Amino acid sequence: MATEILLPKLGFSVNEALLTEWLVADGATVSKGDILYALESEKSVQEIEAPADGTLRILKEAGETYDVGTVIGELL
Amino acid sequence: MSEVKKKRMNMSQAINLAMHDAMALDEAVITLGEDIADREGGGVFKCTAGLSEAFGTDRVKSTPIAEQAIMGAAVGAALAGMRPVAEIMLMNFITVAMDQVVNHAAKLRFMTGGQTNVPLTIRTTTGAGFGTGGQHADYLEAWFAHTAGMKVVAPSNPADAYGLLLSCIFDDDPCLFIEGLPLYFAMGDAPVQGERIPLGKARIARPGSHVTVVSYSRTMVEVMQVAQELEKQDISVEVIDLRTISPLDMDTILDSVAKTGRLVVAHEAQVDFGVGAEIATRVHKELFGRLKAPVGRVGAARSPVPFSKALEDEFIPTKRRITDAVLETLK
Amino acid sequence: MTDTRSPDTATLLDIYRKATLIKTADDRFIELIKAGQIASPYYSPRGQELVPSAISANLRADDYVITTYRGIHDQLAKGIPLKPFVAEFMGRATGTCKGKGGPMHITHLESGLPVTTGVVGSGLPIANGLAWAALLKKTGQVTVVNFGDGASNIGAFHEALNLASVWNLPVVFVCQNNGYAEHTKYEYGTGARAIVDRAIGYGMHGIQCNGNDVVEMWSAAREAIERARNGQGPTLLEARTFRFRGHLLGDDGHYISKEIMDAAVAADPMPALRSWLMEQGHATEEQLQAIENDNREQFEEAVQFGLNSPYPDVSELARDVFAEEAGV
Numbered sequence: 001m002a003t004e005i006l007l008p009k010l011g012f013s014v015n016e017a018l019l020t021e022w023l024v025a026d027g028a029t030v031s032k033g034d035i036l037y038a039l040e041s042e043k044s045v046q047e048i049e050a051p052a053d054g055t056l057r058i059l060k061e062a063g064e065t066y067d068v069g070t071v072i073g074e075l076l
Numbered sequence: 077m078s079e080v081k082k083k084r085m086n087m088s089q090a091i092n093l094a095m096h097d098a099m100a101l102d103e104a105v106i107t108l109g110e111d112i113a114d115r116e117g118g119g120v121f122k123c124t125a126g127l128s129e130a131f132g133t134d135r136v137k138s139t140p141i142a143e144q145a146i147m148g149a150a151v152g153a154a155l156a157g158m159r160p161v162a163e164i165m166l167m168n169f170i171t172v173a174m175d176q177v178v179n180h181a182a183k184l185r186f187m188t189g190g191q192t193n194v195p196l197t198i199r200t201t202t203g204a205g206f207g208t209g210g211q212h213a214d215y216l217e218a219w220f221a222h223t224a225g226m227k228v229v230a231p232s233n234p235a236d237a238y239g240l241l242l243s244c245i246f247d248d249d250p251c252l253f254i255e256g257l258p259l260y261f262a263m264g265d266a267p268v269q270g271e272r273i274p275l276g277k278a279r280i281a282r283p284g285s286h287v288t289v290v291s292y293s294r295t296m297v298e299v300m301q302v303a304q305e306l307e308k309q310d311i312s313v314e315v316i317d318l319r320t321i322s323p324l325d326m327d328t329i330l331d332s333v334a335k336t337g338r339l340v341v342a343h344e345a346q347v348d349f350g351v352g353a354e355i356a357t358r359v360h361k362e363l364f365g366r367l368k369a370p371v372g373r374v375g376a377a378r379s380p381v382p383f384s385k386a387l388e389d390e391f392i393p394t395k396r397r398i399t400d401a402v403l404e405t406l407k
Numbered sequence: 408m409t410d411t412r413s414p415d416t417a418t419l420l421d422i423y424r425k426a427t428l429i430k431t432a433d434d435r436f437i438e439l440i441k442a443g444q445i446a447s448p449y450y451s452p453r454g455q456e457l458v459p460s461a462i463s464a465n466l467r468a469d470d471y472v473i474t475t476y477r478g479i480h481d482q483l484a485k486g487i488p489l490k491p492f493v494a495e496f497m498g499r500a501t502g503t504c505k506g507k508g509g510p511m512h513i514t515h516l517e518s519g520l521p522v523t524t525g526v527v528g529s530g531l532p533i534a535n536g537l538a539w540a541a542l543l544k545k546t547g548q549v550t551v552v553n554f555g556d557g558a559s560n561i562g563a564f565h566e567a568l569n570l571a572s573v574w575n576l577p578v579v580f581v582c583q584n585n586g587y588a589e590h591t592k593y594e595y596g597t598g599a600r601a602i603v604d605r606a607i608g609y610g611m612h613g614i615q616c617n618g619n620d621v622v623e624m625w626s627a628a629r630e631a632i633e634r635a636r637n638g639q640g641p642t643l644l645e646a647r648t649f650r651f652r653g654h655l656l657g658d659d660g661h662y663i664s665k666e667i668m669d670a671a672v673a674a675d676p677m678p679a680l681r682s683w684l685m686e687q688g689h690a691t692e693e694q695l696q697a698i699e700n701d702n703r704e705q706f707e708e709a710v711q712f713g714l715n716s717p718y719p720d721v722s723e724l725a726r727d728v729f730a731e732e733a734g735v
Binding site: 103106134135137139140142143144145147148149150151152153154155156157158160175176179180184185186187188189190191192193224225227247248249 | 471502503504505506507508512514515516521522524525526529531532533534535536537538539540541542543544550562563566567569570573574726727728729730
C-alpha cells in the first residue's frame with residue numbers, strides 16, 4: 001500500500017513552502033527515517049525524513065513552491 | 077435578603093442592593109476591585125459599600141491597582157466554579173486587561189469545547205461630562221459587542237440596573253455591565269427585590285407612532301426629554317431602551333420600526349463603527365423598502381473626550397442633535 | 408532548613424515513565440507534522456521533560472496545572488488521557504476540546520488542566536483566581552502555573568506575583584527558564600540577574616533549582632507545593648533547563664551558539680537520568696525498556712485513534728460560544 005508524502009506545515013504562518021531539492025533519486029528504495037527531501041519555509045531549510053519504508057515515486061518537481069498538504073510523492 | 081425600605085433610589089444604591097442580594101443568595105458570588113472593601117471606603121462610587129462587612133474580606137477583596145491581575149483572578153475563579161464580579165473602576169482601564177477579557181474570558185468556553193465556562197461579570201463605569209478628559213470617559217461597548225462570547229449590558233435607571241446586574245451575575249457567560257457615571261446620582265423607582273431582568277430584552281420606555289428612537293445608558297435621559305418635547309409638536313416618538321447591547325433584541329426593534337418606518341439610534345459612544353451602525357444595518361436589511369427614511373445615528377463627536385466644558389458639552393450627544401436626527405427622518 | 412528527604416524508587420520510576428512518555432510524544436508529534444498528518448505550529452519541550460515530571464510527583468490529582476503553548480510536557484505529566492490529547496492536536500471531534508482549541512489550548516478539567524494559554528504570561532493572573540477559589544472552597548488544592556523566562560518580563564507576571572503575595576495564595580509560579588525568550592537570549596532581554604531574584608521584589612518565597620536534575624527538581628517542587636498547601640503562600644520557583652528544538656518547529660536555532668548547543672546536548676537530562684537510575688540500583692535495563700515500550704505502544708494507540716477520528720461538524724462553530732447556541 002502506497003504512503004503519500006504530504007508537504008508539511010513547518011512554521012507559524014506558513015501555508016506553502018519551497019521544495020528545494022529531492023535528496024533521494026526517483027525510484028530509490030528508502031527506509032523510514034531516511035532523509036528524503038529539503039524544504040524551505042518561513043525561517044529555515046529543513047530536511048524531511050521518509051514517513052515509511054518504500055520505493056520513492058516523485059510526483060512534484062523540486063524548485064517549486066507548493067501548498068501545505070500537497071502530495072509531492074509516494075512510497076510504494 | 078436585606079429589605080428594600082425605599083420606594084426610590086439611585087443607581088449606586090440599586091447596584092449595591094443587587095450585590096448584597098446576589099451574595100446572600102449564593103456563596104459562589106465573590107467580588108474584587110480597587111478600593112471596593114469597606115476599609116477602603118466601599119468603592120469609589122459606593123456601589124460595594126457594606127459588602128465586606130456583611131460577607132467578609134475573603135469574598136470581597138480590595139486589590140492593588142492591577143487590572144490584568146484583577147481580570148485574570150476573576151477568570152480563574154470563574155473557571156473554578158465561582159461567580160466573580162470584577163470591578164474595573166473606569167471603562168478606559170479595561171484596556172489594560174484586554175487580554176484577559178478578549179483572549180480568555182470571551183473565548184475559553186469555545187476553545188475548551190465547552191469543558192469550562194467563565195461566568196464572570198465585569199462592572200465598570202464611564203461617561204463624559206465631568207471634565208475627566210480623554211482617558212476616563214470612553215464608551216467602549218462596541219469593542220466587546222464585537223467579541224463573540226461576551227455579553228454587554230447597559231442599564232439606564234436604578235431598577236433596571238438591579239435586575240440586569242442580578243441576571244449578569246447568574247448568567248453562565250462573561251458579562252460586561254456598563255454603569256453610566258451621571259446615572260449613579262439620579263433617583264428612580266426602586267426595583268422589585270429578587271426580580272431579575274432577562275438579558276437580551278429591550279424595553280419600550282415610551283410608546284409612539286411616528287419614529288422610533290433606540291438608545292441605552294445615559295443617553296436615555298436626553299432621548300426621553302427630546303421625546304417629551306417633540307410630543308408638543310405632535311411628533312410621536314417611540315423610545316426603546318436596549319438594556320442589553322449584546323445579544324441585541326432585534327425583535328423589539330424591528331416590530332417598532334415596521335410600525336413607524338423611521339429609526340434613530342442614539343448613544344454616547346462614537347458614531348463611527350458603533351452599536352448604531354450594527355442596528356442600522358440590520359434594520360436596513362430586514363425592512364428594506366419599508367423604511368420611510370434611512371436610519372439616523374447620533375453619538376459622540378469623532379474625537380477623544382475633550383477636557384474643556386465648552387467642548388465636552390458639545391462632544392456628548394446633545395438634545396439638539398438628537399432632535400435634529402429625529403426631524404431628519406420626518407422630512 | 409534543608410530537607411534531606413529524597414524521592415523513593417517508585418517515585419523515581421513514575422517520574423521516568425512520565426519523562427519518557429513526553430519524549431516519545433514529542434518525537435512522534437514531530438514525525439506526524441513532517442509527514443503532513445498534523446498541520447499546526449509546534450512548540451517542542453524536548454530537554455525540559457524532567458521539570459513537570461518531577462513536579463507532578465508532588466501533586467494531587469485535583470491540583471491545578473496551567474501551562475502554555477509549549478505545554479505537552481506539563482499536560483502529559485499531569486496525566487491527561489492520551490487519546491483525546493492526540494486527537495485534539497489533530498483537530499478531531501474526539502479531541503479534548505472537540506478540535507476547537509487545538510494544541511495551544513489543551514484543556515482537560517478532570518485531569519486538573521483547566522486552561523492552557525497561547526498568550527505569554529496570561530496564565531499567571533488566572534492561577535491566582537483558581538487559587539482564590541480553592542481557598543474559598545477549602546479544598547486544599549494547589550495551583551501550579553508554568554511559564555518561560557520570556558514571560559517573566561511581561562506585565563501580567565508582575566501583577567500576578569504581587570497579588571498572589573498580597574493575598575497569600577496557594578500558587579507555585581514555575582518559571583521553566585530554558586535560556587531563550589523566542590529568539591532572544593536571556594541576557595539580552597531580562598534585567599534581573601536571575602528570575603528567582605524577583606521573588607524578593609514581591610515579598611515571596613523564591614527557589615532556584617537545576618530543572619534537569621531529578622532529585623533537585625523534585626525537592627524544590629515539594630518544598631513549594633507543601634508551602635502552598637500549608638497556607639504559607641506562593642513561591643516563585645525558577646527551574647533552569649534547556650530546549651533543544653528551538654522556539655517553534657521550523658526554527659533553525661541560529662540564535663543559539665554551537666558551543667551552548669553542544670554543551671546542552673552533552674548534558675541531555677534524559678540519557679543522564681536513564682543511566683543514573685540503573686547506576687543507583689533503582690531499575691534494571693529491562694525494567695526501563697519495559698516502561699519505554701509501554702509508552703510507545705500507548706502513544707501509538709492514541710495516534711491511530713486520532714487519525715481514525717472524524718473532524719468536527721461545521722455546526723460546532725455555533726456551539727460553545729455562549730451557554731445557549733449562537734443566534735446572537
